[in-house]
Amino acid sequence: MELTAAALQPIGRYQINTNSNLELITSAAHVGFSFEGTEATVVAGAGWEDGHSYLQYELDGVFQKRVRINGLTDTLAINAPTSGKHTVWLYKTTEAHSGPLVIQKVIAPKATAVTRSSAPLIEFIGNSITCGAAADPSEVPCGTGEYHDQHNAYMAYGPRVARALNTNFVLSSVSGYGVYRNWNNNGPSLPDVYEKLDFQPATTQRWDFRKFTPEIISIALGTNDFSDGDGKSVRLPFDSARFVSRYVEFVRNVKSKYPQAQVALLSSPMLNGAKKQNLENYLATVKAQIDLAFPSDKPVALHFFKPMQATGCTGHPSVSEHGIMANELMPFFKKLLE
Secondary structure: OEEEHHHOOOEOOEEEOOOOOEEEOOOOOEEEEEEEOOEEEEEEEOOOOOOEEEEEEEEOOEEEEEEEEEOOOEEEEEEOOOOOEEEEEEEEOOOHHHOOEEEEEEEOOOOEEEOOOOOOEEEEEEOHHHHOOOOOOOOOOOOOOOHHHHOOHHHOHHHHHHHHOOOEEEEEEOOOOOOOOOOOOOOOOHHHHOOEOOOOOOOOOEOOOOOOOOOEEEEEOOOOOOOOOOOOOOOOOOOHHHHHHHHHHHHHHHHHHOOOOEEEEEOOOOOOHHHHHHHHHHHHHHHHHHHHHOOOOOOOEEEOOOOOOOOOHHHOOOHHHHHHHHHHHHHHHHHHHO
């Protein structure tokens, strides 16, 4: 039987397009389905004729592999080792700015949509690190192919923490973006595009924040604000007052969407020395201002990463280093969930 894309229950930002297909938009946005028998076929596309995207999938709770999806229509055959009922979860590997992963339909015996569990949900807001960008050169070496060829959202720190703690998750992250400026330009930054469906400045469609209600909102921004840029684009010297004020403004906006959620601010494992200390100081200032403004809410939680020398592409954490970050974060988030 055919299970239409519109019948699926996505987790993450998405939309149903004019062809009634499901566009998974954000990093690691995912959908689940069950089927009976030994084979299921997923019909998917990259969203544009000459492009490509990637998906990753689990079969019966076990991660399988990353799959390249080519052109407007491609197919993925999923083979189960035994008959009976099986559950599949499909994950978008790439980020919103790389275009959508389009799910058209699932063809399998007794195919049925799977809904997310009732477990708490964590929203991970951030930059390329949160996306899992430049983490996986196992198929396309660093410095070759296109930027999204080395993405691996499934293995990014956020999804790994969520899986370990049996929580749901969504990623709201954009490579290169910061709190008030980006790695090589003055914006628009992440707070400027957070309400846009796909984080694109020109997009008029806004995300419906009633779709999901996170229990915890994790924000990991600042790496790009502190960056030295690309040496070509002109940026003014780092402005600490503006950084703090924009961060406070952003946290206030996020809290307006989800008044009951606890906010957690993460530092950057990419910064060392004075930059590391300054970011931590500014995050403490943001916490103090938010806690003062919302005295009856749960206080803002802080986690300061241990610095690392990242070995992924262009100085990003590798898949294994995301595992190190996730292991460091698990006790922190476990405590917040208690």
